[in-house]
Amino acid sequence: MHHFISLADVTDLDALIRSGLMAKTNPFADEHLGHHKTIGLLFFNSSLRTRLSTEKAARNLGLNVMTLNVGSDSWGLEMEDGVLMNGDKAEHVREAAAVMGRYCDILAIRAFAGLTDRALDYKEQVMTQFARFAGVPIVNLESATRHPLQSLADCITIEEARTTYPLVPVRPKVVLTWLPHFKPLPQAVANSFSEWMNARAAAGKVEFVITNPEGYDLAPEFVGNARIEHDQNKAFEGADFIYGKNWSSYEHYGQVLTQDPSWAVTMDKMNLTNNGHFMHCLPVRRNLKVSDEVLDSPRSLVIEQAANREWSAQAVLREILLSL
């Protein structure tokens, strides 16, 4: 693996999931791999899980970690070519990326969607330009349209649950459900989860269904071959994993079309499933999106899922280090 920007960079997903589960069993087995190598973590947006889990994984692999918190405002980076830079952007990505690529062997970057200009967000300019100019592998720590380290952690969590809980079938039914929220949130986590679950479905590993209100269908390239079901209850029937997430509308870009509380996940709804497990990438607003009862029940995998972020990051960084 060179870059890890999207699923397209993964050649063997099964092996990557196994590598994560192995790192969880033996975190320091590959500590020599990162010796005398440096990863730079660049945050245009704030982060808790992603930052800590990636830093931890990097150190497990013996990497030197340098973190740079740049507000999305405080450090305006010009992304377009041929511009007269007489505005608020003091540096061009051509220089910024190239220079950081000289100090770091790997660059990991977080830059959220702006949610105002759909075409711009879906161009994934930050990832694309850094990959173009940095001269070193780029790792996506959540970009405008994707969050692949989360998706890999999700795959690891499902695989782990499949072998831990006797009631989960060999080919579980996974349901991504939209949850209500009053703020416009990016589609990145939902997009990415769909992308990865579609790959798992294509490999015969899961059955994948998306349920969301009308007007909230994800972009066609992310929906892929998944079935969209606008009736949430129907979607939940027989599900083994309920993956909750809010996102703003793709069609009416960045808008909150409804906050319908009936879309929140409660124990009543979980009871429609096949003893299904609840997943969410966190942070989660309790009782707005999911009830306390669900989150505090043994069916919730949210803490294990967040813990698995460490092993997802470690699997990816290990693969990149092996390719350096």
Place this chain on the structure above:
Amino acid sequence: MHHFISLADVTDLDALIRSGLMAKTNPFADEHLGHHKTIGLLFFNSSLRTRLSTEKAARNLGLNVMTLNVGSDSWGLEMEDGVLMNGDKAEHVREAAAVMGRYCDILAIRAFAGLTDRALDYKEQVMTQFARFAGVPIVNLESATRHPLQSLADCITIEEARTTYPLVPVRPKVVLTWLPHFKPLPQAVANSFSEWMNARAAAGKVEFVITNPEGYDLAPEFVGNARIEHDQNKAFEGADFIYGKNWSSYEHYGQVLTQDPSWAVTMDKMNLTNNGHFMHCLPVRRNLKVSDEVLDSPRSLVIEQAANREWSAQAVLREILLSL
């Protein structure tokens, strides 16, 4: 030791002080203890001494250190149970603490008092909830009502001075004095110092007196068996250590009742003591709280006291690492 939230977590204070003094002599003797272990430092409030000294102590012990600066505003953490989270708090402490506890072997947290709601501050919600949900030892880096790493550094400093300066008696008189300030400051340092000095007094190691203007008495549980003397000059007579600190009123909670400059510590006042040493936890506003003359004299221990923060943190982390 599991948690280090208050004095109640300390089983052998004498041994802990000795451990700090030993670390000062030989900082790297226990470097193996933290190998492959991680401490997370979580700052809801800014920090200079606490951050640097704790990070340094952790590294002396071979720990991996991950620091998270979360503004008290920027990352609203819901602390109450059963709440519908539709306000400005995006995450519940149940998830935040549990997840960080999965990435870190020890969590150290700073969260100041709000100084508006006394009952809320004195509930020590942040420490209590993190201890409840993190699943790993919690270290108090200054909470709403206590600053025990400072108090331990103070004990180390007094013990060190007792064996360094021939004029300090075996059972020195220690005086905590209120100092003037125009801003409302927390009671944490003063509370904690009282708590620890009361323990030292009970063990026959010091005589302890508190002097402050009327209306500034600390909470009864912190005053304990200490003598409160509202006449500062009288309190200073025969003192071996003057410990200066400003705090806002506990009774009229969070208020500045007076800024009486006559409470500032000057050399004239120090001359009332038994060749007493001056202590302050820093930062200190010169000539507002204490005169240049006192701070720049050999009687001032403030720099050594701050330097001892490293050994105080190291003694505590060592104890926790031994218990893991």
Place this chain on the structure above:
Amino acid sequence: MHHFISLADVTDLDALIRSGLMAKTNPFADEHLGHHKTIGLLFFNSSLRTRLSTEKAARNLGLNVMTLNVGSDSWGLEMEDGVLMNGDKAEHVREAAAVMGRYCDILAIRAFAGLTDRALDYKEQVMTQFARFAGVPIVNLESATRHPLQSLADCITIEEARTTYPLVPVRPKVVLTWLPHFKPLPQAVANSFSEWMNARAAAGKVEFVITNPEGYDLAPEFVGNARIEHDQNKAFEGADFIYGKNWSSYEHYGQVLTQDPSWAVTMDKMNLTNNGHFMHCLPVRRNLKVSDEVLDSPRSLVIEQAANREWSAQAVLREILLSL
């Protein structure tokens, strides 16, 4: 070397440049030097290159690195003696420096010019006071009037280019040129570059010329023996290195007297030189100060120059570690 605040702290500049080039060839040769030693990086102003390159160099040398980002506003440090501290400055440099000097073996500090009070800026109070009170070596990460780590990287870059590109003569002509900008920027980089180039010129290593519009002459102590040429085209004739930089006026302190776009560097102007190379310390505003064509041509050394910041820092830290 004890401090590294300005060129005056350097005893053998040739050796320092060679040391930087050797570190570039073999980054980890001196990794034992920093073992069990700590450098503190203190940023009163934000930083990308300086922060990453210094942190990287320190780690190459085996140093423990602790970084403190203090906004120039958020942590008001009183620099004057004898002041009644009843304003917005909560701590005196006497305490802050002394305490940090207890936690760190080396302190590296960035503090920009305020650009309102020339006498104050040129007093270099932050560097002077930290050097006075910290008790450990101070490294200048860009101060009010100087940026010596940049200047050393510039010397390394010129020396490297001299031996890499066959057309560069033994004693190249180096031209520092003012570039247009709409914001008032400090003189630090230009001052420092002049100071170091004057030393190189005195040693017979370069010929040095400064070109800037009327009213933009640097302070006489920095101009030194350099020739000032107000006709940019004339200055460029026969130049081997063009070093671009904007600075605000020294004479009319901190003011932007002109934004004359004809001072920007274009390929036409580069064609006046002796196949000259273009240098700039970055960040650079494309097409405002320099054209894309110049920056994207093989004549631009800006990325290599930024990469050399790592080796400049490493040469300096190595020298300091050897003297501890």
